[in-house]
Amino acid sequence: MALSVSEALEKVLADVAPTSPEYVPIEQAAGRILAEPLIARLTQPPFDASAMDGYAVRSADVAQLPATLKVIGQAAAGHPFDGEIEPGQAVRIFTGAPLPKGADAVVIQENTSATDGTVEVREGRPDRAHIRPRGFDFRESEALVFPGRRLGPREVTLAAAAGYGEVSVRRRPRIAVLATGDELVRPGERPGPGQIISSNPLGVAALLTQAGAEAKVLGIARDTRDSLVEHVEAARDADVLVTIGGASVGDHDLVGPVLQSLGMELAFWKINMRPGKPLLHGRLGRQRVLGLPGNPVSALICTRVFLVPLVRALLGLPQEDAATVTVPLAEPVEANGARQHYMRAILERLPDGRQQVRLARSQDSSLLATLATSNVLLVRPPNAPPLPAGTEVTVLLLDF
Numbered sequence: 001m002a003l004s005v006s007e008a009l010e011k012v013l014a015d016v017a018p019t020s021p022e023y024v025p026i027e028q029a030a031g032r033i034l035a036e037p038l039i040a041r042l043t044q045p046p047f048d049a050s051a052m053d054g055y056a057v058r059s060a061d062v063a064q065l066p067a068t069l070k071v072i073g074q075a076a077a078g079h080p081f082d083g084e085i086e087p088g089q090a091v092r093i094f095t096g097a098p099l100p101k102g103a104d105a106v107v108i109q110e111n112t113s114a115t116d117g118t119v120e121v122r123e124g125r126p127d128r129a130h131i132r133p134r135g136f137d138f139r140e141s142e143a144l145v146f147p148g149r150r151l152g153p154r155e156v157t158l159a160a161a162a163g164y165g166e167v168s169v170r171r172r173p174r175i176a177v178l179a180t181g182d183e184l185v186r187p188g189e190r191p192g193p194g195q196i197i198s199s200n201p202l203g204v205a206a207l208l209t210q211a212g213a214e215a216k217v218l219g220i221a222r223d224t225r226d227s228l229v230e231h232v233e234a235a236r237d238a239d240v241l242v243t244i245g246g247a248s249v250g251d252h253d254l255v256g257p258v259l260q261s262l263g264m265e266l267a268f269w270k271i272n273m274r275p276g277k278p279l280l281h282g283r284l285g286r287q288r289v290l291g292l293p294g295n296p297v298s299a300l301i302c303t304r305v306f307l308v309p310l311v312r313a314l315l316g317l318p319q320e321d322a323a324t325v326t327v328p329l330a331e332p333v334e335a336n337g338a339r340q341h342y343m344r345a346i347l348e349r350l351p352d353g354r355q356q357v358r359l360a361r362s363q364d365s366s367l368l369a370t371l372a373t374s375n376v377l378l379v380r381p382p383n384a385p386p387l388p389a390g391t392e393v394t395v396l397l398l399d400f
Contacts, residue, residue, distance in 0.1 A: 002272040004382075005305065005340050011267045012281055012290070012306050018316035019171040019239070026160050029151050032169035033212065033315045038145035038155075041163030044137040048099040050075070052130045055090040055112060055119055056103035059126050067121045071114070075100055090119050099131060106130040138162065148316055150212075172214040173314040175307075176235035177201045180221045180228065180246040180255055181294065199368070200244045200299045204292070207303050208242075210400070211311040228258045232284075239314060241287055242307065243280075245294030255291050256280055264289055272382060274339040275365035276302040295365040301342050301377065304398065323400035325376070326392055330358040333387045336380040344374035345395060357395050375399060 003011070021035035050056065056075065061067060069090040075081040077096035085091060085102035093099070093106060105126030113120045138144060144162060145155055151169070159167055184198040185191050198220055205215035216238070221231040223246070235241045246255040256269055264284040269291070271279050275298035280291030290307060292299040309319055327347065344360040357378060360370045376395035387393065 002270045002277065002339075003268050005271060005273050008268060008271045008273075008279065008281065009306060009309060012288070012310055013313050013319070016310065016313040019173055019314050021168045022171045023166045023168055025166050026156060026164055029159065029167050029169060030153065030156050031212070032151050032167075032172075033317065034145060034147050034149045034151055034155075034167065035170045035316070036147060036168040037143050038159055038162065038164070038167070040138045040140050040142045040144055042161075043135045043140045044161055045132055045134060048134050049132045050093045050095055050097050050099060050106050050130065051132050052106060052108045053094050054106050054108040054130065055121070056081075056085065056093040056100050057090045057105050057107055057121070057126065058085060058087060058103060059105040061088060061090075062105070062107060062121045062126060065121055065123060069119055069121065071117055071119050073100075092119075148318070150317075170315045172212060173240065173311055174238045175205075175208050175213045175215045175240045175242060175311070176218050176238035177205050177208070177215055177242045177244070178218040178221055178231050178235065179244045180223065182223045184220045184245075186220065200292075200294070200296050203296070203300050204242060204244065204303045204307075207300065208307060208311060211308045212315050213311045223254060225254065225258055225261075228254060229262065232259065232262060236287070238287060240307070240310065241284065241289045242303075243289070243291045244299050246291070259284060259289060259291075272339050273302075273305075274337070274341045275363075276305075276342075277339065279306070281306075293365075296368045297344070297365040297371050300371065304377070304396070305342065308400075323397040324394050325355070325397065326394045327355045327357050329387060329389050329391050329393055330356040331389050333359065333378070333380070333391075335386045336382065336384040338382050340382055341380040342396075343378040343380060344371055345376050345378045346374055347376045347395060347397075357393065 069088055071092055072089050073081045074092035075097035076094045080098040081091050081100040085100050091100045107121050107126055111122055111124035179198045179201045183195050185195050187197055201217045205217050208215040218231050221227045243255050246253045264282040266282040269280045270277050276293055278293050279302055282289045292302050343363055345357050347357050349355050360374045362370055375398055378395050
């Protein structure tokens, strides 16, 4: 009996432990998943700093305006003023410069008039907002970012400012992708009679890479035991082995029997899903194995539904899938059959800014061109009733 999609996914994700941490240079941290808390190693800013160009003064000296002060030096970013401001004195200061000793205020240059050696403060009161106090952003030992966060431009900038030259991130899950079949030729080769291009592994690997894995395409295993064994052995260092094609029960479907002969414990080999019914899952020692259908659309949709969540689990990320949108149907949808159907669809934006979803022209599982023009999947539960146009439905984004 075929498993439901939710039952199959539960088995795929059972007992998944996140990959071990590793340190990477901060320059290579973008897109990685933080493994340890990011604790500030520095205080930022490390001193009271001017937020404006102007003059550093004692607020008591500008309590009554206009006031004329003697300019005794200047302070710029990277070039602090070394002395101390006394009563009746000022220091020319630029944005980012440390506030000189003795000063407690900054007057902006627009409110001043400078002459040789003096400055007249004509108007305006000193504003503490013109000074960024020490630790205004963060202080040493403060927790800034917590594990499980994907490091983007903001987090990488923060980590560098907080004193990190390298950060602890989750190792990318290693996933080996293996195409199987005598009919396949490599991309770039011209197919002979009865042959087709082995395109599926490239799409599967790209989707896995997008999810955060390190995907490696192993090539093509032919429909013989020796060829399959050779390629499977070449993937022994992978966390996950993904095979494409040959996962059903036909005379030429050797993947399951060969893997079982090598010691794979089979969990299931078919699910109640369309497209993608012949999906194989098992364990080969510590390695997880997923055998995807050979149809292009089936392979990519099964990758999105099962392998992307597996990658998230291996990276220590939560399984709540934020890549969903609730929108109205642009047209009616017929009743669904007995299998959960992942229907290719197009999420489109109307001139008034509203969104709606429209089914692709065909749901045949071999049509790559149709999949390429689709950007979402409309998930129809088994035996779902027909839906009229305008019904609010939740769709799964293909790009996330």
